[in-house]
Amino acid sequence: MSPRTKAQNEEIRLQSRNLIIDAAFELFAQIGFEKASMAAIAKEAGVSKGLIYHHFESKEEVLKAVFDGLVARTQDLWMADYDKLSPRQLLASIIDITVQFMEANPGWVRLIVHLSLQEDVIAGLSDHIDALRQGKAMQVKPIFEALEYEDPIKEAFFFGAKLDGITLGWLSLGEAYPIDDMIQKLKEEYQLNEN
Amino acid sequence: MSPRTKAQNEEIRLQSRNLIIDAAFELFAQIGFEKASMAAIAKEAGVSKGLIYHHFESKEEVLKAVFDGLVARTQDLWMADYDKLSPRQLLASIIDITVQFMEANPGWVRLIVHLSLQEDVIAGLSDHIDALRQGKAMQVKPIFEALEYEDPIKEAFFFGAKLDGITLGWLSLGEAYPIDDMIQKLKEEYQLNEN
Amino acid sequence: MSPRTKAQNEEIRLQSRNLIIDAAFELFAQIGFEKASMAAIAKEAGVSKGLIYHHFESKEEVLKAVFDGLVARTQDLWMADYDKLSPRQLLASIIDITVQFMEANPGWVRLIVHLSLQEDVIAGLSDHIDALRQGKAMQVKPIFEALEYEDPIKEAFFFGAKLDGITLGWLSLGEAYPIDDMIQKLKEEYQLNEN
């Protein structure tokens, strides 16, 4: 009876929504949230400016959607085989996954760093970012507990700092950064070399 | 015709130039490059918009000038008592200075990280940023050479990564970040504790 | 092919048309023509935006239709017991109906005044407004003729001016306007007090 079925509409809607989110992600990651204009996003997505506002109330909402989408995609990765591994294997795995993820999604990492640096982070997004950080910390702390470090929380922070520092270096220098050497050194520090 | 000597003119010129650079530094650090308008900079500096364009060709040039000024100022800091200290004391001093600078100029550090992450960094600025990074690396490498590390360059990178990671954490979490603990751990790793 | 009779279709058509007109009336009166968006009208009417364009060529046409509907509805009101009343009773009744209508539809009266003041009134709408005015004048003139006023047309205009002035005052001041006193004075002037 209806001219297009609800499902059809939903399908179409989702399609263009994703078009927009993908384009926005690309631009946010490349040139940052502020410099990425709605016009540019629309052009990149191949849709009209108006359509973006059909899907999202504002530019900020687009950012949140981009964020949510990526977090969802990411989460699978990390939850992998949590309990089949020894603590040291787990830690090594976290490092490896981080590097793989970073190399596969430099834009995404760039975006997160970019956003977490904003003092007045887009209202309602700081929660998202905090959750992300929290998640990572919560995963690492038990490992250092298992390894019987004196102060597992501190160690988790320190471990995070090292990994973040390496990430930052790689993001800035790109190919010129001796990423492999850094990872190896990091693993040595925690005696994670595979043997 | 001209009641002012060349030198006086130059003096005045330099004065207002510095006024502008200081104001721009303040604003860039506080609210970021994009959000700091030329009008706001002019107001903060107490000069006219036009005058800024007498001194600088564009907003980007202002940023570069701010950058250069900062690099210069920073280098003084670091170069201070280069040869009066032992390598370990030097390393400790670098850490301390970094932390002090970061705590005194969080906005500025934020801005540098932010800029160094942009893929198409403002044309001509990547050189400035690279110079900054280079400067730091060049300073650290000899220390590890003096300390007879196996691969001083690698170690310099790794040390930089740790320091950057800590910086990043503090920038993101602010007060909640256990900065003192991190610094202590870092110093421990390089056996820099004052005794 | 068509399981619906022509009449049924017409019925349905008329139904949704009225739904739209009612919703538009409500919104135009509440927030004005310019501020009432087609999307809002559609939502208020519980139909799709597209359907509005099946019934009306443009937003202006909706306004005209609303107008016509209102004129029709109004005329019924006024024409009611035209010949059962004495001229004075009729005049009193006109005043009362005007006040009632105004109090019941302040937004609408506001809109009419607003529209009749636009110099380049929406193309084709001036006719509708003139018709409304004309209707009122045509009804009042015979009364003053029956009351044997020297110049019934002038008197009709003057009577209209008084009623309009009172309306305007009430629209502007709202509750603060001594509407009852004004009406009483008006009736006194034409010796319409019920006794």
Add this chain to the structure above:
Amino acid sequence: MSPRTKAQNEEIRLQSRNLIIDAAFELFAQIGFEKASMAAIAKEAGVSKGLIYHHFESKEEVLKAVFDGLVARTQDLWMADYDKLSPRQLLASIIDITVQFMEANPGWVRLIVHLSLQEDVIAGLSDHIDALRQGKAMQVKPIFEALEYEDPIKEAFFFGAKLDGITLGWLSLGEAYPIDDMIQKLKEEYQLNEN
């Protein structure tokens, strides 16, 4: 010393400010506040859109400035020879001035009516409008007191309503409105005919 003297700048500033206010007045009066776009105002004024924001913070501020300017220009008119006239002469004079003013500034009158009808009158403007109304009322009431009307306030309202109604009629119908006849009838009602 300064490239342009302060006075020169003030002069220039005032000039373009007035250009803008005049253009805005024209458009607001002709097509109303909502429909008059900043682009149209800029074009009418022969300046850039940007310049308007150099002078006013927003479209609403332009409206307020238009309003203030007109109120100022108007006030002289009314304050004329307040105490040299008898109450009846004063009342006649008020009528005459109103008509003259209305015929000379139809746009202005249209604008005031338009604005006083807006339910959610631009924030901060309702005070202006109320002041205007109040001013007029305060001038008329003492006249009816002097003429020993039973309820001077009521009579002032009623008188105002009649004058407003006539104004409204003339604004709507223009040339077709028997304005002279209406004025004559009004004067008759208050026995103001010059003899």
Add this chain to the structure above:
DNA sequence: AATGAATGAGCTTTCATTCAT
């Protein structure tokens, strides 16, 4: 007859930059 996704022109506003003085 009916839907709602999609468009594009136009809205108010901002801001780096120019220019007459």
Add this chain to the structure above:
DNA sequence: TATGAATGAAAGCTCATTCAT
């Protein structure tokens, strides 16, 4: 050297209207 009035391109956003289904 210095000013600040002025510009114009582009920003985020709204909305009447179109169109495939």
